Amino acid sequence: DVKVTQSSRYLVKRTGEKVFLECVQDMDHENMFWYRQDPGLGLRLIYFSYDVKMKEKGDIPEGYSVSREKKERFSLILESASTNQTSMYLCASSTPGTHPYEQYFGPGTRLTVT
Amino acid sequence: GENVEQHPSTLSVQEGDSAVIKCTYSDSASNYFPWYKQELGKGPQLIIDIRSNVGEKKDQRIAVTLNKTAKHFSLHITETQPEDSAVYFCAASKINSGYALNFGKGTSLLVTP
Numbered sequence: 001d002v003k004v005t006q007s008s009r010y011l012v013k014r015t016g017e018k019v020f021l022e023c024v025q026d027m028d029h030e031n032m033f034w035y036r037q038d039p040g041l042g043l044r045l046i047y048f049s050y051d052v053k054m055k056e057k058g059d060i061p062e063g064y065s066v067s068r069e070k071k072e073r074f075s076l077i078l079e080s081a082s083t084n085q086t087s088m089y090l091c092a093s094s095t096p097g098t099h100p101y102e103q104y105f106g107p108g109t110r111l112t113v114t
Numbered sequence: 115g116e117n118v119e120q121h122p123s124t125l126s127v128q129e130g131d132s133a134v135i136k137c138t139y140s141d142s143a144s145n146y147f148p149w150y151k152q153e154l155g156k157g158p159q160l161i162i163d164i165r166s167n168v169g170e171k172k173d174q175r176i177a178v179t180l181n182k183t184a185k186h187f188s189l190h191i192t193e194t195q196p197e198d199s200a201v202y203f204c205a206a207s208k209i210n211s212g213y214a215l216n217f218g219k220g221t222s223l224l225v226t227p
Contacts, residue, residue, distance in 0.1 A: 042219035105157025
C-alpha cells in the first residue's frame with residue numbers, strides 16, 4: 001500500500017514563526033502536492049513538484065515556499081506564519097503510470113497560528 | 115483557470131436511499147474527472163474516476179456520469195449505508211497538463227440508519 005506520512009497531526013505556532021511541514025511517501029512517486037483545506041473552500045493547491053528540486057506554483061502560493069531535496073520528501077514552509085494560514089494541510093503524491101492522476105493523500109496536519 | 119462547482123454542500127439521506135452529487139466545470143479542455151471520499155480524520159481517497167471519452171462508469175454501488183456538452187458530471191451512490199457518510203470531492207483535470215487536480219468545494223454526506 002502507498003503510504004504518505006505527514007510529520008505532525010496537530011501543530012500550534014505563533015504569528016511570525018517559520019513553520020516547516022514535512023511529507024514523506026514510500027512509493028517512489030515522482031509527483032508530490034501540497035493543499036490546504038478550509039471549510040466551504042475545499043482543497044486548494046499551494047505548490048506541487050514533478051521531480052527532485054522541481055516546483056510549480058499552484059493556485060494559492062503566496063506566503064508559502066517548498067523544498068524537494070529528495071524524491072520521497074516534500075516540505076512546505078511558511079516563512080512567517082500568519083493567523084490566516086490556520087488550516088488543515090494535506091500532502092499527496094502520484095506517479096505517471098497506469099493510473100497517473102490518482103493522488104494518494106496523507107492524513108493531514110492541522111495547523112493553528114495564534 | 116479551471117473552476118469546478120459542486121452541489122449540494124450537504125446532503126442527508128436515509129440508509130438504503132440513493133445519493134446524487136453534481137459538479138460542473140468551466141474548461142472544455144478538461145478530460146479527466148475523479149471523485150474522492152474523505153472520512154473523518156483521514157486524507158481523501160479516490161473512489162471512482164471517468165475520462166471524457168466515456169459517458170458513464172460504474173463500480174458496485176457507485177457510478178459516475180459525464181455530460182461533456184453541458185460540462186457537468188455526477189456521482190451516484192445507490193443503496194446507501196452509514197459507512198458512506200463522508201465528505202465527497204469532485205475534481206477536474208486535463209490529461210498531460212501536469213497531473214494537478216482542480217477540486218470542488220466538497221459535499222458532506224450523512225446517511226442515517
